[in-house]
Amino acid sequence: MKLLSCLMLAVLAVACSAYVSPLSEQLYQESFTKFMQENSKTYEINQLFERYTIFKSNLDFIREHNSQNHTYTVGVNAFADLTTEEFTQQLTGLDTSAMFKHWDQLEQYVPPSGLAAPAAVDWRSKSTGVKNQGSCGSCWAFSAVAVIESYLAIKKGGAPVSLSQQQLVDCSGSYGNHGCNGGLPSLAYKYVAAKGLCTASAYPYTAKDNSCKTSCNAAAKVSGGRQVTTESALVNAIAGQPVSIGIYASSQSFQLYKSGIYSGPCAGQVNHAVVLNGYNTNEGWYRLLNSWGTSWGESGYMRIRTNQNTCGLTALATFPY
Numbered sequence: 001m002k003l004l005s006c007l008m009l010a011v012l013a014v015a016c017s018a019y020v021s022p023l024s025e026q027l028y029q030e031s032f033t034k035f036m037q038e039n040s041k042t043y044e045i046n047q048l049f050e051r052y053t054i055f056k057s058n059l060d061f062i063r064e065h066n067s068q069n070h071t072y073t074v075g076v077n078a079f080a081d082l083t084t085e086e087f088t089q090q091l092t093g094l095d096t097s098a099m100f101k102h103w104d105q106l107e108q109y110v111p112p113s114g115l116a117a118p119a120a121v122d123w124r125s126k127s128t129g130v131k132n133q134g135s136c137g138s139c140w141a142f143s144a145v146a147v148i149e150s151y152l153a154i155k156k157g158g159a160p161v162s163l164s165q166q167q168l169v170d171c172s173g174s175y176g177n178h179g180c181n182g183g184l185p186s187l188a189y190k191y192v193a194a195k196g197l198c199t200a201s202a203y204p205y206t207a208k209d210n211s212c213k214t215s216c217n218a219a220a221k222v223s224g225g226r227q228v229t230t231e232s233a234l235v236n237a238i239a240g241q242p243v244s245i246g247i248y249a250s251s252q253s254f255q256l257y258k259s260g261i262y263s264g265p266c267a268g269q270v271n272h273a274v275v276l277n278g279y280n281t282n283e284g285w286y287r288l289l290n291s292w293g294t295s296w297g298e299s300g301y302m303r304i305r306t307n308q309n310t311c312g313l314t315a316l317a318t319f320p321y
Contacts, residue, residue, distance in 0.1 A: 020063045028056050031076070039078045039295065051081040061252055071305070072253075072260030077257050078295040088250040091292060092272040093137025094316070095182035095247070102176070106186055106318065109226040111236035122287070123242050125275040126153040128162045130300030132293035134207035136180035141168040143273035143293035144188035144320075145242040147199065150242045150277065151320050152220055158193035163220055164203035181208040184242070185244040185273055186318045189225035196221045228317035231309060235279060238286070238320060242277035246316030247288075248271035254311075257297050261285045262304045266311035273316070281306065286313070 023031070032055050035041065043051050058080045065074050079087050128149050133142050145165050153160035169179045172191035177183030196218025203216050228237045237243050249255075249272035251265055261284065278287035285303035294300040304310050 017254045020060075020067050022060065023063075028052075028059065031059060032056075035080055041081065054083055055081045058252070058256060062256060065253065066252050070260070070263075072262050072303075073258045074253055075258035077256060077258070077297075078123075078293060082255070084250060084252050084255060085254045088271065089138075090135045091133070091139075092249055093133075093180070093182040094246050094271050094273045095140065095176075095184055096269055096271070096316070097177060102119070102187065102190075103227070106225060106227040109233055109237055109311050109319070111227045111233055115236055115239075117236045117239040117281075120280040121239050121278050121281050123150055123154070123238075124287075125149045126160055127242070127277055127289065128160050130289065130294050131165070131205075131291050133165075133291040136207040136209075137182050138165060138169050138180055139273040139291055140177065140183040140185050140205070141165040141188060143275050144168060144192075145197070146275045146277075146289060146291075147185070147242045147244045148189075148192060148220060148222055150275075151222070154241050161219060162200040163203070164198045164200050164216075166200075166210070167198050167203045167206045167213075167216075168192075170210050172179055180207075184316070186225045186227070186316075189222055189318070189320045192220070192222050192320075193224050196246040222320040225318045225320050228319070229314055231307060231314060234317055235277070235281065235306075235315055236284035237317075238276055238279055241319055242289070243317055243319045245274060245276055245313055245318075247274055247313065248311040249274050257302055259298050260303065262302055262310070263308070264310060270312040270315045276313075276317075279306065 032052050062074050131142055133139055142165050145163050149163055150162040168188050172188055175191045176187045197220045198216035199219045203213060228234050228243060248266045248268055248270050250268060275289040276286045279291050284306050286306055288302040288304050290296060290300055
């Protein structure tokens with residue numbers, strides 16, 4: 001009986017430590033006002049209460065999550081007024097249905113025999129940095145362009161050149177992509193191999209579908225793409241150049257990720273394309289470059305756990321050559 005009482009007290013203590021009491025209405029309103037100001041948010045009168053209610057729910061989640069013993073924190077960012085469903089619809093865009101039409105045609109990457117990858121790699125100096133896709137499902141174009149930019153900078157030496165995501169959005173439909181309605185980086189490589197890619201300044205991003213422009217001159221070209229199917233091969237691939245991956249991003253914790261090593265939760269199929277442009281095997285993380293602006297994560301980046309195929313890291317991993 002004494003042992004049972006002790007166990008019940010222990011369970012109660014854990015439950016109490018995980019509970020975070022709600023804020024006062026004044027503090028919720030002050031937090032929401034600050035969020036609106038920092039993110040230049042304005043709403044129609046009939047939308048204001050709905051966005052405020054969603055923000056309150058997300059803020060409660062943030063406070064509860066951060067009171068627990070996780071490997072990462074979450075926080076208020078530019079997406080804190082969206083439900084997870086709205087967020088997924090607006091900010092992802094990986095078209096996995098297209099995968100089955102050509103995936104078997106992609107050459108599989110096999111690390112050279114005896115290759116020993118270094119314990120840590122950082123390709124940020126060969127990247128043009130964090131971009132923002134806006135409310136267009138063009139993550140696939142941003143991921144493809146980012147790895148192409150880095151690949152060419154590593155291959156040729158020197159600083160990377162900013163290339164056009166919008167050209168892929170507007171012009172690669174005949175290769176199986178669907179503009180703001182989704183696509184695949186590997187199909188983007190096929191387009192660039194055939195047509196080349198203009199600079200971002202020559203063909204700027206608009207975050208919407210437009211007709212294809214043919215007035216700019218191609219500034220970059222690749223030969224094709226390779227797929228990576230295991231985490232051991234993934235580490236070796238990243239040691240040579242950044243890799244585009246698909247990831248499951250439809251969770252509240254992914255939406256509101258702030259810092260630390262992300263470890264889930266993950267469920268369902270991959271639906272968002274990003275880039276892995278570094279890792280540290282001693283500390284157990286990959287560095288993930290996203291296309292949601294610098295408000296999200298560690299100034300636009302995420303560290304995500306290795307050796308667990310976290311959120312489907314190897315489901316759609318590819319790189320250009």
